[in-house]
Amino acid sequence: MAKITKAEMPALAEQIVKCLGGKENVARINHCATRLRVNPVDMEKVDKDGLKRLHGVIGIDSSKAELQIIVGAIIEDLYLEVEKITGNGGGAVADDVPFWKKRPSEIFSNFLLLMAGCLSPVIPALIAPSRFWPWFWPASCCTRTGWLVRTAPSPTTSVCRSCVPLIMAP
Numbered sequence: 001m002a003k004i005t006k007a008e009m010p011a012l013a014e015q016i017v018k019c020l021g022g023k024e025n026v027a028r029i030n031h032c033a034t035r036l037r038v039n040p041v042d043m044e045k046v047d048k049d050g051l052k053r054l055h056g057v058i059g060i061d062s063s064k065a066e067l068q069i070i071v072g073a074i075i076e077d078l079y080l081e082v083e084k085i086t087g088n089g090g091g092a093v094a095d096d097v098p099f100w101k102k103r104p105s106e107i108f109s110n111f112l113l114l115m116a117g118c119l120s121p122v123i124p125a126l127i128a129p130s131r132f133w134p135w136f137w138p139a140s141c142c143t144r145t146g147w148l149v150r151t152a153p154s155p156t157t158s159v160c161r162s163c164v165p166l167i168m169a170p
Contacts (some may be wrong), residue, residue, distance in 0.1 A: 036078060
């Protein structure tokens, strides 16, 4: 797929709004990293096949109330253009149900999604030390028990002695 330029962005936004059934059919728009998220007033007015055929649209994904138009890295510029046309952006799609009226399972599910989003970038840093532990463990055992004693410690032993406490620190 060819790259969309900034000059082509307004035309693409016009075509997307036309396929969505016009600006009157767009209740709310939002975006994530690669998708334009649209809440249409009437999903029946949306031309999904037309959206799929547009140059610059990678694909679409829809649910009962939301349509996600997958466009890739051009989303920031495209979102601003669609927002200019429709006049109803506004960031996150608001819930109509207040927090205190939600079911406990829904609140817990939202909490887990929040934690997953916060912790997913940290997971590689948590896993990496466990990958190296099998290499340092034998040297650590040998040096601590006295089986590996040298008058002048080798560079490998010095590294193992200094790294093992860092890796296994509580």
